[in-house]
Amino acid sequence: EQKGRFVLQPLLNQCLAHPSGIAVDESGDVLYVAETMRNRVLRGVRIAGAYHFSVFQQFSGMVGPTCLALSKKGNLVVGRMDGPNSPIGEVAVLNPKGNVLGTLSCPGSQIVSLALDRAEKNLYVVAGTKVFRTPFTH
DSSP: OOTTOOOOOOSSOSOOSSEEEEEEOTTSOEEEEEEGGGTEEEEEEEETTEEEEEEEEEOOSSSEEEEEEEOTTSOEEEEEEOOTTOSEEEEEEEOTTSOEEEEEEEESSOEEEEEEOTTSSEEEEEETTEEEEEEOOO
């Protein structure tokens, strides 16, 4: 690596249907990727220096996941969008095993970004032209 330059290393190359969100655990050994057009989240685990990916959660309904946020407990927050004529999107919270802990409907189907505050007491959601905040309890 040269000073002031970055080298990008492909981890998944030309095999995804519209990847749009990414989250990494604190160790850097677990990577999540939202694959919108296949309506799923992939989980990659680094083993011997290489990431090995599998389907972490396959959703049904809606278009697919678009953005991710990872809590310190390892719970994954997933923003899911629907078509442009749908009045709502959804936020799902998955535990470290991929089980759904809860869902929240969001006005506006185009959820594009999620963030947890440092204390993980609030979740912020960008949907369409609006920004929302809700208490986060997972």
